[in-house]
Amino acid sequence: MPHILSIMEARKQLTSLPETLIHNGQLDVLEITRRGKPVLAVLPWELYEAISETLEVMGDTELMPQLRQSIQEMDSGKLISWEDAKQELDL
Structure with missing residues (x-):
C-alpha cells in the first residue's frame, strides 16, 4: 500500500523522501495528492528500472x-x- 502525502507535505519533505520510500526493508511507492486526488507517484529508482x-x-x-x-x-x-x-551446445 503506498504512502500518501499531500503535494505541500511532499515538498517540505523532498530531501527525506528516499528514506520514506524504504519501509521495513521493502521498496514503497509514495502517492502525492492535490486536493485529495492522486497526481504523482514517487518510487525508488530500482523499482522504476524494473x-x-x-x-x-x-x-x-x-x-x-x-x-x-x-x-x-x-x-x-x-x-x-x-x-x-551445455552438451547439446558443445560448451
Whole structure:
C-alpha cells in the first residue's frame, strides 16, 4: 500500500523522501495528492528500472511469444538439465 502525502507535505519533505520510500526493508511507492486526488507517484529508482525493463520486454513483439512458449514448456515439465544443454551446445 503506498504512502500518501499531500503535494505541500511532499515538498517540505523532498530531501527525506528516499528514506520514506524504504519501509521495513521493502521498496514503497509514495502517492502525492492535490486536493485529495492522486497526481504523482514517487518510487525508488530500482523499482522504476524494473518496471521499465518489464514494459520493454512486454512490448517486444518477437520476444513475448518466445517467452510465453518457454513458460508453457516449463509449466508442462518440458525441461532439460543444464548439463544436457551445455552438451547439446558443445560448451
